[in-house]
Amino acid sequence: MQRFNQQQKRKPHQRLCTDAWGAAAVTVCVAVVWILLAHQTAAAQMGRPRAVAKARLRATPPGPTWDKASQASFFDDAFLTLTGDRPDFGSVSAPTRAGATDSPPSESAPAGGFRWSSLVSPDTLVDEIKDTKGLLAAAVASPSDFKGGGYDKAREGFSSVALAFSVIAAHDGDVRWKKDAVTARDLFARVGFNCKVGTDQSFSESRARVADLETLLDGSPLKTQVEREEDFLWSQVAARPALMSRLEVADEFLGGAIASKADFTKQVEKVLHEIEMVAVISEVIQQTDFEYHDDDGYRAHAAAMRDAAVKAREGATKGDYDGVRATVGAIKKSCDSCHADYRS
Secondary structure, three states: OOHHHHHHOOOOHHHHHHHHHHHHHHHHHHHHHHHHHHHHHHHHHHEEEEEEEEHHHOOOOOOOOOOOHHHOOOOOOOOHHOOOOOOHHOOOOOOOOOOOOOOOOHHHHHHEEEEEEHHHEEEHHHHHHHHHHHHHHHHHOOOOHHHHHHHHHHHHHHHHHHHHHHHHHOOOOOOOOOOOOHHHHHHHHHHHHHHHOOOOOHHHHHHHHHHHHHHHOOOOOOOOOOOOOOOOOHHHOHHHHHHHHHHHHHHHHHHHHHOOOOHHHHHHHHHHHHHHHHHHHHHHHHOOOOOOOOHHHHHHHHHHHHHHHHHHHHHHHOHHHHHHHHHHHHHHHHHHHHHHHHOO
16 A cells, blocks of 8 residues: 555656556567468468469379370280290399300201301400411511411311301301301312311412401401302311311310419400300211211210310309319310321
């Protein structure tokens, strides 16, 4: 009561000031509330147009039906039109080296010829020709070199090239120089036989054939032509001594290459090359008109060497050192057995 009386005793201007501050505080509170409500209302109003705008940006879904022009491009039911069994993609085997197949050597190609791809890849045939060029160039470097023993090296080299071109001509795959293979086969086979002796004539012919080989390697077709008066025989490709010399080269290399796993790993591509050439030669020497080609014992030795080479080829393709070592041993065994029975 005393406090009330004291307030009542205040001067008029003091009471007026106090009332003014209270009114101002109320006004500020009302203003703050009004601003907050206005902000929320504006935010709500702004959100609605954005949602609408976002909805308008969506693409119109396609209609439930096709026009006649589009519908005519499709079958009503594909299973009523397709024929044959569905492919079993789970049975697809892993890729293998180019030219290699799992077909046995005796399997025939679709056209009726021998399936050479079961023995040798196109790469090996092409590389055999390329690799022999240097040997031939050295053998015919000069008349004195040729007559001093180069003719024998030339005979072996030309015979290897003729053999490779013979297989290219008959190969069931797509091999480089196939168009010129028959002509090249006959040219290099002939000069190989003529290099049994070192004469001016054989030297001149050898130089001409080396030039032909360089033409092919440069990518140009052969210009030299040859006429054949009789049907082709495999025995005309190379004489047996030349082929046996090529087998000796392969045997020497393979013996060193399988001495250790490290040596094998470093030279596996060359190992594969030599193995495939062994397979080719062991098949060729069984062909008609080769001596003993109709002798069962001789053919058994040659076939055993070929089959061992095929197994060694599979092992080399997989990098199987132990498998290659075992089958190379079988190759040598069959070769030695044949020499024991038939070498005079």
